[in-house]
Amino acid sequence: MGAAQASNRTDVVPLSYGxxxxxxxxxxxxxxxxxxxxxxxxxxxxQYSGADGPAVVRQWIAERSALRGIHVTPQEVLxxxxxxxxxxxxxxxxxxxxxxxxxxxxxxFGALNTFRTSEAVLASFPIDEQGLxxxxxxxxxxxxxxxxxxxxxLLYCIPNYHNPGGISLSVFRRxxxxxxxxxxxxxxxxxxxxxxxxxxxxxxxxxxxxxPQRTIYLGTFSKTxxxxxxxxxxxxxxxxxxxxxxxxxxxxxxxxxQQIIGNLLSSYSLETHIGQLISRYREQRDSMLKALDKHLxxxxxxxxxxxxxxxxxxxxxxxxxxxxxxxxxxxGVSFIEGQQFYLSPEDGKRYARLSFSYCEAEALELGIVRxxxxxxxxxxxxxxxxx
Amino acid sequence: MGAAQASNRTDVVPLSYGxxxxxxxxxxxxxxxxxxxxxxxxxxxxQYSGADGPAVVRQWIAERSALRGIHVTPQEVLxxxxxxxxxxxxxxxxxxxxxxxxxxxxxxFGALNTFRTSEAVLASFPIDEQGLxxxxxxxxxxxxxxxxxxxxxLLYCIPNYHNPGGISLSVFRRxxxxxxxxxxxxxxxxxxxxxxxxxxxxxxxxxxxxxPQRTIYLGTFSKTxxxxxxxxxxxxxxxxxxxxxxxxxxxxxxxxxQQIIGNLLSSYSLETHIGQLISRYREQRDSMLKALDKHLxxxxxxxxxxxxxxxxxxxxxxxxxxxxxxxxxxxGVSFIEGQQFYLSPEDGKRYARLSFSYCEAEALELGIVRxxxxxxxxxxxxxxxxx
Numbered sequence: 218m219g220a221a222q223a224s225n226r227t228d229v230v231p232l233s234y235g236x237x238x239x240x241x242x243x244x245x246x247x248x249x250x251x252x253x254x255x256x257x258x259x260x261x262x263x264q265y266s267g268a269d270g271p272a273v274v275r276q277w278i279a280e281r282s283a284l285r286g287i288h289v290t291p292q293e294v295l296x297x298x299x300x301x302x303x304x305x306x307x308x309x310x311x312x313x314x315x316x317x318x319x320x321x322x323x324x325x326f327g328a329l330n331t332f333r334t335s336e337a338v339l340a341s342f343p344i345d346e347q348g349l350x351x352x353x354x355x356x357x358x359x360x361x362x363x364x365x366x367x368x369x370x371l372l373y374c375i376p377n378y379h380n381p382g383g384i385s386l387s388v389f390r391r392x393x394x395x396x397x398x399x400x401x402x403x404x405x406x407x408x409x410x411x412x413x414x415x416x417x418x419x420x421x422x423x424x425x426x427x428x429p430q431r432t433i434y435l436g437t438f439s440k441t442x443x444x445x446x447x448x449x450x451x452x453x454x455x456x457x458x459x460x461x462x463x464x465x466x467x468x469x470x471x472x473x474x475q476q477i478i479g480n481l482l483s484s485y486s487l488e489t490h491i492g493q494l495i496s497r498y499r500e501q502r503d504s505m506l507k508a509l510d511k512h513l514x515x516x517x518x519x520x521x522x523x524x525x526x527x528x529x530x531x532x533x534x535x536x537x538x539x540x541x542x543x544x545x546x547x548x549g550v551s552f553i554e555g556q557q558f559y560l561s562p563e564d565g566k567r568y569a570r571l572s573f574s575y576c577e578a579e580a581l582e583l584g585i586v587r588x589x590x591x592x593x594x595x596x597x598x599x600x601x602x603x604x
Numbered sequence: 605m606g607a608a609q610a611s612n613r614t615d616v617v618p619l620s621y622g623x624x625x626x627x628x629x630x631x632x633x634x635x636x637x638x639x640x641x642x643x644x645x646x647x648x649x650x651q652y653s654g655a656d657g658p659a660v661v662r663q664w665i666a667e668r669s670a671l672r673g674i675h676v677t678p679q680e681v682l683x684x685x686x687x688x689x690x691x692x693x694x695x696x697x698x699x700x701x702x703x704x705x706x707x708x709x710x711x712x713f714g715a716l717n718t719f720r721t722s723e724a725v726l727a728s729f730p731i732d733e734q735g736l737x738x739x740x741x742x743x744x745x746x747x748x749x750x751x752x753x754x755x756x757x758l759l760y761c762i763p764n765y766h767n768p769g770g771i772s773l774s775v776f777r778r779x780x781x782x783x784x785x786x787x788x789x790x791x792x793x794x795x796x797x798x799x800x801x802x803x804x805x806x807x808x809x810x811x812x813x814x815x816p817q818r819t820i821y822l823g824t825f826s827k828t829x830x831x832x833x834x835x836x837x838x839x840x841x842x843x844x845x846x847x848x849x850x851x852x853x854x855x856x857x858x859x860x861x862q863q864i865i866g867n868l869l870s871s872y873s874l875e876t877h878i879g880q881l882i883s884r885y886r887e888q889r890d891s892m893l894k895a896l897d898k899h900l901x902x903x904x905x906x907x908x909x910x911x912x913x914x915x916x917x918x919x920x921x922x923x924x925x926x927x928x929x930x931x932x933x934x935x936g937v938s939f940i941e942g943q944q945f946y947l948s949p950e951d952g953k954r955y956a957r958l959s960f961s962y963c964e965a966e967a968l969e970l971g972i973v974r975x976x977x978x979x980x981x982x983x984x985x986x987x988x989x990x991x
Contacts (some may be wrong), residue, residue: 236651236652237651240647244642247637247642247646247650248639248642251635251642255635255638256635258626259629260626262632263626263629264626264832265623265826265831266832273649297832298685299855301855305853309721327855330853334850443860443867444651444653445649445650445651445860446860446861447685447858447860463721466688466717466721471832471833473830473832473833473834474832474861509867580672
């Protein structure tokens with residue numbers, strides 16, 4: 218099947234979806250929590266959200282953050298409409314048009330969009346198997362000072378189970394990056410969306426723990442409960458938190474969804490649920506890696522993700538995944554082409570983000586089989602062109 | 605009791621709350637709608653909201669808008685996280701720092717905050733019993749052109765049952781304002797939060813209906829269903845809607861709350877519910893006005909609100925409601941002092957916004973009795989000072 222039929226297939230295996238497994242949502246507990254929020258607490262929970270919402274939510278966040286070396290009171294936690302709102306507030310609190318923002322290459326495109334909306338000047342630094350190349354960041358900072366070039370106002374970093382890179386930032390680099398933020402006076406926006414989905418190792422300390430004054434730490438319930446609940450949080454020093462909070466314009470994150478999550482946290486063990494998610498996603502990762510090793514052996518390489526949702530595939534031969542994705546679509550599988558994650562799309566040509574979170578084992582293997590077929594077709598078409 | 609005891613009372617009658625009556629929420633229907641959204645539609649409804657959400661919501665909005673002379677397809681409706689998000693998006697789509705925004709005096713302080721965050725230069729124009737003095741806007745536009753002064757980029761207007769003014773903009777003025785927007789090339793941000801709560805008259809045509817290319821129309825379910833559902837909408841020409849939508853950064857209004865409202869609209873007559881709200885709020889308005897006429901006769905004047913949530917009180921004698929509010933608090937009643945609604949707080953000294961939406965008849969009368977007592981105390985204290 219050629220690339221042209223791409224959009225006609227209805228049975229596409231969506232390895233492009235960076236979404237939790239729908240089967241993993243805590244349906245019954247959520248239904249009970251929502252019913253209580255409406256029928257029992259609705260007088261307040263359905264009203265305007267001028268106040269901070271149920272204390273139990275911020276209490277849970279504060280306690281859980283201690284596992285990552287973040288020691289704060291519930292009052293220092295700002296509950297937001299997903300992390301997206303927190304990234305937006307951080308940009309608006311810190312950036313003026315023309316300010317410099319440094320990001321990882323690759324990085325999460327949603328954040329890139331927000332930085333672009335802020336009219337920031339963007340520069341990127343590569344990652345390797347230990348995460349962001351902090352040594353290159355340091356060199357660039359030194360260079361900027363020497364040459365009197367602008368320093369960054371903000372550095373955006375995904376320290377755990379990187380999207381799309383799958384890897385985590387080493388503790389040594391976390392410390393060094395924090396030291397650099399303090400020395401060169403920029404903010405780190407630490408997007409820690411995936412840290413609960415930790416397949417083995419103990420929690421690593423957050424960058425925040427090394428530079429609380431210079432870090433805005435972001436968490437979310439999107440991966441552990443459900444994305445459409447749209448609740449995330451920011452942790453920042455008091456000054457910064459006040460600035461971030463000013464963008465609520467009086468209307469905080471929905472009292473209704475906060476009450477649902479508050480009820481869920483009170484009546485249900487989110488820790489047990491997270492344990493189940495970890496088992497599920499670890500198995501799904503294993504299924505995907507096994508299929509990759511079987512069907513694309515020799516053709517691709519990747520770092521084994523120790524948590525999160527993503528395998529970041531690098532093709533060994535020269536390939537344009539922006540083209541390959543069309544063949545893949547024709548074969549009934551989707552992924553996200555590497556170019557989406559780079560400031561210079563060219564840099565992503567050999568890469569593909571595969572998500573193992575959304576599909577179950579059988580679909581994952583089918584997806585990889587189709588990807589391998591698509592890659593063969595793509596190579597054959599390239600070879601034919603070269604003759 | 606003196607002003608000092610203000611914060612100690614626990615039985616304050618909150619005439620300051622611009623909130624719906626909690627007893628009016630459609631609890632059972634919402635509970636059913638939420639349960640279905642989780643248990644029946646949860647696979648999709650709890651996931652990320654990349655798409656537009658259930659068509660039934662935008663369908664309802666489009667059909668309902670026709671009552672106000674707005675004829676659009678569901679595709680031209682942008683569902684947002686409350687109107688607050690829509691106001692924010694409008695500012696970001698239209699304004700650069702230093703741009704001029706014209707508002708009504710008085711106006712909704714939440715919107716003022718958003719304009720200030722946009723670093724807009726603000727100017728205000730008075731309202732009378734027929735709403736915004738469009739003749740003064742016209743004079744100012746002519747003056748600006750003559751003197752080569754900056755024209756506004758945006759004019760913010762609440763046409764129906766004004767917050768806090770209680771009045772509605774006449775159809776003649778709506779037309780004229782639309783003509784001015786077309787002639788002088790500015791946008792009207794038409795915040796129509798209250799138009800469903802219409803105590804008698806037929807719906808008036810929206811300003812949008814006279815200048816669709818130059819108007820961003822805002823609606824909300826906050827007053828008709830529940831505020832914490834956080835769903836509002838913007839209607840704008842396609843070009844403008846695309847610009848507004850770009851600020852979603854890929855994450856639209858929660859699929860979960862959209863599905864809840866979709867289910868509610870499918871299984872429940874919101875029209876009947878709105879009818880019940882109208883009866884309730886009309887009765888509550890009547891109770892408040894009756895109490896005002898009984899206990900504050902001669903001391904205050906107001907225009908009778910034909911819908912919405914608010915009575916906008918003007919004291920006949922000189923008074924500083926910013927001081928009076930402290931006496932009121934000591935007597936166990938709250939209201940919002942006029943100065944909150946003006947660019948120049950001084951202009952609001954004689955005014956008070958009383959909300960009849962949140963409290964039931966008995967509490968409303970008690971609140972007015974207490975306000976009258978507070979006013980007597982205030983006057984006595986003023987007289988004592990003058991001796």
